[in-house]
Amino acid sequence: MSSTPDPVDLDEHAPSFPERRKWFLIGASKAVSVPGIILCTAHVGFAGLAQEAGISMGLAVFMVLAIWALPGMVVLLGAVLSGAGLLAAAFAVALSSVRLTPMVVALVPEMRGPRTRRLTLYLLAHFVAVTSWVIAMETLRKVPRELRTSYYFGLGSILVLINMVVVALVYAVAPALPPAVVAGLFLLTPMYFLTSLWGSARETATYVAMLFGLVLGPLLHFVAPGFDLLGAGLLGGGIAYAVHLMQARRA
Structure with missing residues (x-):
């Protein structure tokens, strides 16, 4: 007799929408944490850097959504400031993002459940960055496996949304800030890189x-x-x- 579970039985035990919503909100709440606040301060520096580079507010906010990992965004700004071409800038951003591959490889097996679709994992991989990865690796084991994708989607999407708002707000008020404050904002980005990499080192x-x-x-x-x-x-x-x-x- 085959020991393969009946698909109907699997569907009967599938998480309900209220359960998924609950764990989505729990994941979203984890975005409001010390690592999340540090990430916001780094995006404050990015917003000032983007304005200095002549990038519009809309494009700077879109970069947070599309690229997400802060080093990739800074690399793109550096390419723009240096006058690099489109292909060179795209290659530089892709090269900086390769460093996240080991994080994705380590995190995806922790999120995969018996019914998890590959497309879901591909989409969630977009939210992988140092901050979300560190938080997820510390907390995912406490989340039921079949609800881990909902949890991580809440964590990753809210981190992105919060920092999109941060970039827009800082971009709007940066011209009114004293030059010394703006210079200090630039330093937040490298300080974030240093502390995050040091803290996540194993x-x-x-x-x-x-x-x-x-x-x-x-x-x-x-x-x-x-x-x-x-x-x-x-x-x-x-x-x-x-x-x-x-x-x-x-x-």
Whole structure:
């Protein structure tokens, strides 16, 4: 006798709309948290940077919705300011987003349930960024598996919506702010990157790479200003990889 469950029985146990709505709202409530607030402050800096780059308010808000991950948006602004072409800018944004692939690979199995459609997972993958990933990986295990997609949709969509509003509001009031305040807003974005990456790191090699990057970046800026970031990344990443190999051999 086959042990495969009857499809009718599976449908009978499918989550109801009230259950999905409940977990959607629970996920949405997680967006209002310390990591979520930090993300909002980073988008404050992004809004000021977008205005400085001559990007319209509507386009800046659309970038939050379409690109979502903040590094990709900053890379796009950098490409615009440098006068790069459309294909070059698109390639730079895509390249910066590749770093999220391991996060998607780790998160999708946690969200997949017995009835979860692939299209649903593809759509939810759009909301994967450092903040949403960190919150989800800490809380998803407490959510019933068949309701995890509803939970994460609430978390991801509300994070996007809140930061779209933040960008629009800051863009509107930025011209009235003193120059010192605007300059301070620009610093929020790199500070967010630094604290988020440090907080989400799980291996010693990651900390080593960040520390060497912080030290080598300014030093290489004086030696080779045009290749300081690339050089710091290659050297810091190479040293961190060597540390990783040494730890693996000792284990």
